[in-house]
Amino acid sequence: MPIIGRHSIGRAARVRLLVGLAALGLAVTACGGGGGGGAGSGSLGAYHLDNASFKVGSKEFTESLVLGQITIQALQATGAKVDDKTGIQGTTNVRKALTGGDIDMYWDYTGTGWTTLLGHTPAQAPKDPTALFQAVATEDLQKNQVKWLNPAPLNDTYAIATAASRAQQLNVHSLSDYARLANTSPAQASMCVASEFLSRDDGWPGVQKAYGFALPGNLLKTIDMGVIYTQIPSGQQCNFGEVTSSDGRVAANNLQVLDDDKHFFVLYNGALTMRNDTFTKYPQLAQIFGPISQKLTDAVVRDLNKQVDVDGALPEQVAKKFLQDNRFIS
The missing domain is CATH 3.40.190.10 (Periplasmic binding protein-like II)
Known part of the structure; x- marks a missing residue:
């Protein structure tokens, strides 16, 4: 990355x-x-x-x-x-x-x-x-x-997204909501990210620190960025995933971007x-x-x-x- x-x-x-x-x-x-x-x-x-x-x-x-x-x-x-x-x-x-x-x-x-x-x-x-x-x-x-x-x-900032229907089902609309889910029901908080996101201070390590959660490693999948947009709706590998805010595939795949309510992302x-x-x-x-x-x-x-x-x-x-x-x- x-x-x-x-x-x-x-x-x-x-x-x-x-x-x-x-x-x-x-x-x-x-x-x-x-x-x-x-x-x-x-x-x-x-x-x-x-x-x-x-x-x-x-x-x-x-x-x-x-x-x-x-x-x-x-x-x-x-x-x-x-x-x-x-x-x-x-x-x-x-x-x-x-x-x-x-x-x-x-x-x-x-x-x-x-x-x-x-x-x-x-x-x-x-x-x-x-x-x-x-x-x-x-x-x-x-x-x-x-x-x-x-x-x-x-x-074109980083963002975390999930399927719009899943956001409603799990009542997860912000990163604070996601942190709560990761701490209480981690299996439902499974996450797909691209490799660079794992090594950047403004990526996954910083998100976990800023929002106060630690997702178990087996629930964190590293896959190609382009695949994330199609994996999120199916939920086969992950219920949530790293996206970028200007990507056209957010709307095309009916994804909901979670609100960065603590303004972490640069x-x-x-x-x-x-x-x-x-x-x-x-x-x-x-x-x-x-x-x-x-x-x-x-x-x-x-x-x-x-x-x-x-x-x-x-x-x-x-x-x-x-x-x-x-x-x-x-």
Whole structure:
């Protein structure tokens, strides 16, 4: 969360295969400056980066793949040459790729920056999204020479969910309710999580500490993130599971997200990050991606994820439609 990402890699791997098979049929190329509508099309045509070349990365889960493709196609629309390096597995690996020069930029989250990248505890995190972003952006620039562009409204935070019908049956609607269930009827509180959630301070260890429970190890199942969404409704492996708040499969599987009534989980506003030398050379990147970022609300990103994970579209196709619908490209 090597480290597996916060989201599904099984689905992502299949998506990457489909991308390869469908590449010839897509208008957008994975490499080069000619795809994504081309320079001069849409509002991004006002920017001219014809001599620029970028390597765009992403993590391996659906949302990150879509954000990566949005970034690729936006840059291509300015005339830039873009090398597609999306689909890197895990936070640690993609950050090493950035700082090591293998990629120039990728989307990350303020909560990940605060905890995983900068080593702070969730309890120390500012609760105000602007304050958290400013703290992360300032420290990461000073310590690591990584520039964070202004964040999106998107808050893709961790969450715990169960089937909506089961929430009613067990009267579990908040994490405090879940803690009570785990302490009194642990067999009914069985939980599915992805591996990274087990090792993060803002993951399972912190949840148990903050809410005062300890689920027996045999009731905690570690499975692929993408499988969790389908396992929760059946209850075969677990009655509850780790999800993320912007995932389209929450609604598609009729899941209810439990209220984080003690505000444990850190905010996860998405933002495009890049090495500061890249930003210094091309400061117009802030103007290019500012309007795009502002369109990425929870509801919008949840729908983008749904188009891939539920409807079966490719991340490239979803990204292109998003940019076209918002008149960034034609």
